[in-house]
Amino acid sequence: MITVEGLTRKYGTFTAVDDVSFVCQPGRVTGFLGPNGAGKTTTMRIMVGLTAPTAGRVTIGGHLYQDIPNPGRHVGVLLDASAQHAGRTGREILELGARTMGLDGSRVDEMLELVSLTPGEAKRRLRNYSLGMKQRLGIAHALLGDPSVLILDEPANGLDPAGIRWMRGLLKGYAERGGTVLLSSHLLNEVELIADEMILIGHGKIVAQGDKKSLLAGAKGSGTTFVTALDNQVLAEALQAKGFVVAGAGDGLRVETEPVEVGRTAAEKAIVLTDLRAADGGLEDLFLELTSDTQREGMA
Amino acid sequence: MSATTPALGHALDISTTRPTPFSRLVRVELRKSYDTRASFWLLMVIGLIVLATEVIVLIVTTVNDESIQFGDFIGAAAFMTSFLLPVLGIMLVTSEWGQRTAMVTFALEPRRPRVIAAKAVVGVLLTLATVVVAIVLGLVCNLVYGAIQGDADWTFGWAGFFAFIVNQTFAMLGGFALAALLLNTAGAIVVFFIYKWVLPILIGIGAALMAWFDKLAPWIDFLSAQNELYDWPLTGDQWAHLVVSGFIWLVIPIVIGVWRILRAEVK
Ligand SMILES: Nc1ncnc2c1ncn2[C@@H]1O[C@H](COP(=O)(O)OP(=O)(O)OP(=O)(O)O)[C@@H](O)[C@H]1O
Ligand SMILES: [Mg+2]
Numbered sequence: 036m037i038t039v040e041g042l043t044r045k046y047g048t049f050t051a052v053d054d055v056s057f058v059c060q061p062g063r064v065t066g067f068l069g070p071n072g073a074g075k076t077t078t079m080r081i082m083v084g085l086t087a088p089t090a091g092r093v094t095i096g097g098h099l100y101q102d103i104p105n106p107g108r109h110v111g112v113l114l115d116a117s118a119q120h121a122g123r124t125g126r127e128i129l130e131l132g133a134r135t136m137g138l139d140g141s142r143v144d145e146m147l148e149l150v151s152l153t154p155g156e157a158k159r160r161l162r163n164y165s166l167g168m169k170q171r172l173g174i175a176h177a178l179l180g181d182p183s184v185l186i187l188d189e190p191a192n193g194l195d196p197a198g199i200r201w202m203r204g205l206l207k208g209y210a211e212r213g214g215t216v217l218l219s220s221h222l223l224n225e226v227e228l229i230a231d232e233m234i235l236i237g238h239g240k241i242v243a244q245g246d247k248k249s250l251l252a253g254a255k256g257s258g259t260t261f262v263t264a265l266d267n268q269v270l271a272e273a274l275q276a277k278g279f280v281v282a283g284a285g286d287g288l289r290v291e292t293e294p295v296e297v298g299r300t301a302a303e304k305a306i307v308l309t310d311l312r313a314a315d316g317g318l319e320d321l322f323l324e325l326t327s328d329t330q331r332e333g334m335a
Numbered sequence: 336m337s338a339t340t341p342a343l344g345h346a347l348d349i350s351t352t353r354p355t356p357f358s359r360l361v362r363v364e365l366r367k368s369y370d371t372r373a374s375f376w377l378l379m380v381i382g383l384i385v386l387a388t389e390v391i392v393l394i395v396t397t398v399n400d401e402s403i404q405f406g407d408f409i410g411a412a413a414f415m416t417s418f419l420l421p422v423l424g425i426m427l428v429t430s431e432w433g434q435r436t437a438m439v440t441f442a443l444e445p446r447r448p449r450v451i452a453a454k455a456v457v458g459v460l461l462t463l464a465t466v467v468v469a470i471v472l473g474l475v476c477n478l479v480y481g482a483i484q485g486d487a488d489w490t491f492g493w494a495g496f497f498a499f500i501v502n503q504t505f506a507m508l509g510g511f512a513l514a515a516l517l518l519n520t521a522g523a524i525v526v527f528f529i530y531k532w533v534l535p536i537l538i539g540i541g542a543a544l545m546a547w548f549d550k551l552a553p554w555i556d557f558l559s560a561q562n563e564l565y566d567w568p569l570t571g572d573q574w575a576h577l578v579v580s581g582f583i584w585l586v587i588p589i590v591i592g593v594w595r596i597l598r599a600e601v602k
Binding site: 087183 | 347349352354360362363371373434435436438440441442443444
């Protein structure tokens with residue numbers, strides 16, 4: 036479990052992280068979401084003691100990172116996949132990590148296999164790695180010590196679609212086995228698919244947190260529904276009778292309410308629905324809205 | 336609360352994890368000192384220069400039919416390595432910063448002074464290895480000299496040997512200290528060579544021009560203080576000079592450098 040309490044980091048007069056508090060639970064993937072420069076990386080760097088906080092603190096499983104002996108065995112960290120010596124081979128980089136943590140050499144081969152780096156690729160020097168290969172190596176490095184907590188900064192960065200799907204499965208499985216995962220991204224779609232819990236940060240401040248459902252429920256203008264019925268006309272009238280705003284959209288209707296209200300209305304009137312879903316982009320709108328400086332104008 | 340309550344998984348059980356032993360850090364740092372092309376070739380070049388120097392001394396002395404002692408071979412090698420060992424000390428520190436690997440190193444061992452100490456130990460070990468190479472090659476050269484000239488002089492003063500090791504180690508640590516202070520390869524090399532070549536001249540000029548400075552000079556001239564070691568044993572004054580100037584040129588930069596590394600945001 037990661038506990039962030041009142042974390043603040045100032046650079047001169049600029050506040051990069053502003054009184055941030057949240058908790059990452061074991062068994063769940065927590066997505067840390069925010070636009071460029073929001074303070075995600077800074078927060079994660081403070082977590083592992085690479086940057087000192089101006090105020091507040093982070094504990095991992097009840098300990099300050101600095102107090103964890105051989106921390107690589109407990110906390111897997113990937114902050115910047117290219118922060119490795121360009122002249123070392125991928126294998127050598129993992130080898131150094133494994134030796135520092137006091138692990139068997141066989142662990143290196145296991146990890147290389149896990150992230151699908153071939154023996155040939157593992158022999159190449161890091162400067163000749165593609166972005167995605169560096170990222171895979173970084174993930175392998177984070178997993179080396181079989182940690183129970185993972186802190187990953189934009190782990191999907193540079194991965195191909197198959198790689199992203201693989202990573203999603205990997206992290207989900209990891210959390211299901213009781214691990215704590217915190218991963219950051221500025222891509223909503225990516226996080227939406229992996230994360231059980233989301234923390235939204237903008238300009239150094241937490242603007243929203245919770246699971247996807249509760250976030251959407253709290254969003255302004257949330258609850259736009261697309262619905263298609265066998266008889267759209269009847270459904271539209273029934274909804275309007277209840278006072279909902281209805282408009283035509285493609286083959287169906289766009290209703291300014293929650294899907295549950297639409298479904299209830301349909302059930303009451305015994306109308307057969309062929310499609311019912313929350314309007315796409317609801318979360319994306321929310322994200323942009325919450326993290327935008329010019330909230331209202333920006334959302335017009 | 337019963338004693339059999341299973342762990343909730345919220346707390347990290349660190350009771351069975353042993354801290355990373357210092358010896359392991361040293362072994363990892365030693366490996367880092369030769370596992371890239373740049374670091375490997377620096378070590379190779381040091382070895383090759385020792386070899387080349389002693390062979391040239393051998394050739395020149397035999398061709399000119401000059402007499403030479405065992406210790407002279409090593410002295411010549413020591414003169415050459417006193418240029419390269421500081422660079423080794425510098426690279427041990429700065430390769431970590433220039434390549435940003437410090438992020439990984441310090442994430443795996445957040446107690447940063449231990450990492451710096453491990454690097455210093457590696458520097459001393461490599462310096463001692465250089466000393467051994469210089470002595471073994473000097474031995475071979477002197478044997479060859481003896482075979483050619485019919486007679487080898489095995490004089491090798493213990494004072495000279497001791498001074499040689501201390502000199503070389505201080506040279507390496509001098510580079511190490513400046514690198515810790517500046518965290519920049521080029522800067523540390525430039526400052527080191529100013530310290531080694533320009534500063535003694537300035538001290539000489541200053542001492543010649545100003546009587547008070549003449550008195551001060553021995554207290555700040557670390558290189559001269561080290562050279563006194565060749566005339567073992569030292570007087571009390573010489574010891575004091577060595578300690579004070581060594582404090583200025585080794586201890587102060589290392590302390591400030593470590594303080595800086597401790598506070599630094601590792602990017
Ligand atoms: N050493 C520093 N000095 C001054 N400002 C800094 C420093 N480090 C970070 N910042 C600023 O802090 C803010 C937060 O940066 P951070 O890297 O945490 O953003 P981020 O959320 O990770 O963004 P991205 O999605 O682009 O990675 C930025 O405005 C950045 O310029
Ligand atoms: Mg970032």
